[in-house]
Amino acid sequence: MSLRFATLGLLARSPGSGYDLLRRFERSMANVWPATQSQLYGELGRLERDGLIEIVDEGARGRKVYDATESGRAALREWLTKESDTTPRSARLLRVFLLPEADPDAAREFFRREEQHAERDLSHLEEILRTNDWADTDHDFGRIALEYGLRFHTMEIEWARWAQKRLGT
Amino acid sequence: MSLRFATLGLLARSPGSGYDLLRRFERSMANVWPATQSQLYGELGRLERDGLIEIVDEGARGRKVYDATESGRAALREWLTKESDTTPRSARLLRVFLLPEADPDAAREFFRREEQHAERDLSHLEEILRTNDWADTDHDFGRIALEYGLRFHTMEIEWARWAQKRLGT
DNA sequence: GCGGACATGTAAGAAGTTACATGATTAG
DNA sequence: CTAATCATGTAACTTCTTACATGTCCGC
The missing domain is CATH 1.20.1280 (Monooxygenase)
Incomplete structure (x- = not known):
């Protein structure tokens, strides 16, 4: 679930395309929750399908700009509030x-x-x-x-x- | 790869069946590298296929006792010596x-x-x-x-x- | 016009989780 | 005899990694 909310969280901060997000992941989350290009596009598709993000603009080269929906922001706040459970492996x-x-x-x-x-x-x-x-x-x-x-x-x-x-x- | 070497490492310490290993995982590695029963049996099969462990005894109820082979011990030492690379997610x-x-x-x-x-x-x-x-x-x-x-x-x-x-x- | 950055997607496989399924042995 | 423990296996699904595949736009 973490990648889902990492993606949603970055989009909640400001809209962007998959390509944008990928660079944001590299710049700011590389040491916390790295994501590959392949994973990211898949997750964006699923987030959109579930109505947590939406396409707000389409540009050149098939560029799709996503933004978090109200429902997405609510899901994010909920996730931030509830306790985490899984033991991290070391x-x-x-x-x-x-x-x-x-x-x-x-x-x-x-x-x-x-x-x-x-x-x-x-x-x-x-x-x-x-x-x-x-x-x-x-x-x-x-x-x-x-x-x-x-x-x-x-x-x-x-x-x-x-x-x-x-x-x- | 970690589960592979966790399993191999426990067997290198002393032989045991999948069932034994499962309890050893629960007792001593639960907070470090947890393993499920399903994962463990699969890994044992692969370790044996690759010649890193071998069946040294068969008991009641289909019990199979595994032990690390010399090749397995060598692989373990090598893994312990080389540097780890992946960034742990947080x-x-x-x-x-x-x-x-x-x-x-x-x-x-x-x-x-x-x-x-x-x-x-x-x-x-x-x-x-x-x-x-x-x-x-x-x-x-x-x-x-x-x-x-x-x-x-x-x-x-x-x-x-x-x-x-x-x-x- | 052509190379580099922009841009998205899919496929194959490894690793991990949860659940289902089956059967043997032993202690009381 | 029967419940608990011993014992192994498989199936479906999610997550992550690596690699392949394709095409567009912009600056020089």
Whole structure:
């Protein structure tokens, strides 16, 4: 369901074509809920069929501009309000659980790489924090999501160091 | 691929039937990589077809006991060593991004619930930390995974409070 | 006129979920 | 004998990925 509401949510913010949406997905949701072109066009068809979005304009090259309908906006608000249920899978923790099946060197190497990876991710987000202008209240939620990323990667770094220490590197 | 290696990894630790594996998934991997019965039996068939596991015993009620083959163990070690690539999707952050589409009260309520949810999860893990015996080195990686959970939920709580403060609750 | 960006669509397959279906064994 | 547990399998459907396919418009 998430792709459905990601698409609907972007359209609720402002109308656009599948092509537009695809670039919006790449720019703003790549690290949160990536979508492929193939998936997106399929979802747009289904959203329109269900009356949650509608075509508000048609342009050159078969371009179809969609906008969220009132019913779509209501469905979005409802989805935002209700609790989520599914346990997110973690390929990282799965590896940690299975690490005893590899040799001790592989384990140490694993956490060393986790640390480095998290450091790269963190500096990438710190760069975004530095270069963006966060005065605008429209960006407030983007700032909150960014804060999540900053804290998350910081935690990852500390955890990976803790694990290495515990394993006696 | 993850389910494949989760299954293989559990079998590499000790042999078992599909039914056994299912309970092991429920007990030890429910929060990391859940698997349904339907998925598991299918995967066992494919793993055997590919020579990564083999039937080492057959018992009552059609019970088939599988064990990892040498080729399977090698494949597992290789998978544990190479880097993962896919970005994990985050339904939580997706909601945060779309929250401006709901009213301000919904946003505050969202973070309040995030905080409570994380608090429950954290105390659940703290309970596990208290009740388990962590002296055994076989449990070391379980302890490291647990530490991840503890730090993760602590971070979530702090983040949710930070967000509420920022939104002016 | 031609290359690059614009624009949409479909097909095949892997992975995951839910539900259905069937039967054997054992403990009480 | 009968209910619970053991035990495996299949079918239908959704979601996601990768690749293929096709055509238009604009700037140089």
